[in-house]
Amino acid sequence: QSVLTQPPSVSAAPGQKVTISCSGSSSNIGKNSVSWYQQVPGTAPKLLIYENNKRPSGIPDRFSGSRSGTSATLGITGLQTGDEADYYCGTWDSSLSAWEFGGGTKLTVL
Amino acid sequence: QVQLQQSGPGLVKPSQILSLTCVISGDSVSSKSASWNWIRQSPSRGLEWLGRTYYRSKWYNDYAVSVKSRIAINPDTSKNQFSLQLNSVTPEDTAVYYCARSSGFPDVWGKGTTVTVSS
Numbered sequence: 611q612s613v614l615t616q617p618p619s620v621s622a623a624p625g626q627k628v629t630i631s632c633s634g635s636s637s638n639i640g641k642n643s644v645s646w647y648q649q650v651p652g653t654a655p656k657l658l659i660y661e662n663n664k665r666p667s668g669i670p671d672r673f674s675g676s677r678s679g680t681s682a683t684l685g686i687t688g689l690q691t692g693d694e695a696d697y698y699c700g701t702w703d704s705s706l707s708a709w710e711f712g713g714g715t716k717l718t719v720l
Numbered sequence: 721q722v723q724l725q726q727s728g729p730g731l732v733k734p735s736q737i738l739s740l741t742c743v744i745s746g747d748s749v750s751s752k753s754a755s756w757n758w759i760r761q762s763p764s765r766g767l768e769w770l771g772r773t774y775y776r777s778k779w780y781n782d783y784a785v786s787v788k789s790r791i792a793i794n795p796d797t798s799k800n801q802f803s804l805q806l807n808s809v810t811p812e813d814t815a816v817y818y819c820a821r822s823s824g825f826p827d828v829w830g831k832g833t834t835v836t837v838s839s
Contacts, residue, residue: 612766645825654818654829655767666827698767700825708784709757709826711767 613638614699614712621718622689630684630715632699638710642702644682646675649696649714658697659684689719722746724819724830732813732837738806742819742830749795749802750775755822758793758804761832762815772822773802809837 615633622628632644643662647655657666659675662682674685682699699712728740742756749756755774761767771783773793783791790807806813814837820826 643825647826654832655826656829657825657827660825660827700767706785707782709759709769709772709822711769713766 612713613703613706613710614701616697616699616712616715618713619716619718621720623720624689624691626689627685627687628689628717629686630697630699630717632682632684632712634680634682634701634710636680637705638680638701638703639677639682640680641704644675644677644699644701646673646682646684647698647700649698651696655698686717691719693717694719722821722828724821724828726817726819726830726833728817728833728835730834730836732809732835733839734810734837735808738804738809738813738817738835738837740804740817740819740833740835741801742803743799743801744821745800747821749773749800750797752776753823756793756795756802757820757822757826759818759820759826759829760815761818764812765815768815770804770806811837813837 646659648658649655662677663675672687696714698714703710723745725743732738755772757772758770771793792805795802816832818832819830821828
């Protein structure tokens with residue numbers, strides 16, 4: 611069972627907006643920055659968001675991140691079929707002295 | 721542009737040692753602003769961080785509690801690479817193993833190596 615909790619799946623229609631939540635605790639999200647990853651099956655995770663809300667070069671501004679208290683949220687607007695993937699949140703847990711990932715959320719674009 | 725190239729066997733027998741290597745290009749294993757990590761993924765355990773090595777005037781390691789008694793991550797400065805050694809493996813260690821650079825967060829990942837533990 612993951613230290614960070616994500617919904618197993620979300621879905622929305624093309625062009626719509628979706629949010630994915632990541633719930634943690636005071637020792638992880640409450641204390642450290644969150645990053646988000648996109649993983650297409652059969653490939654390595656790809657960094658989408660770092661330090662809660664920053665996008666690496668090449669990531670479109672359709673992807674956004676936020677953090678409040680012990681939770682974080684990934685938002686995706688203007689959904690495209692190519693956005694179908696698994697999404698993971700991650701952060702350092704200061705109590706465990708370990709990097710932790712959420713269980714992942716499968717995004718389906720209907 | 722930083723790239724990580726993984727290598728190692730895809731099949732390991734139970735009770736034996738799993739060994740993987742990750743060659744770094746475009747950065748240095750001795751970087752004072754990065755850490756070098758191993759992460760694995762399986763259907764049962766999801767993405768699981770295993771540990772890291774990093775240099776801050778001397779070498780440090782951190783390991784996940786779940787594997788702490790049987791893991792070693794070592795840098796090789798002469799080859800600009802780092803390695804994973806996991807001892808006494810069981811079928812539970814079957815997973816895709818990734819090496820990754822972290823600059824405060826894993827940002828560059830290797831392509832992954834599928835390792836099966838089976839006799």
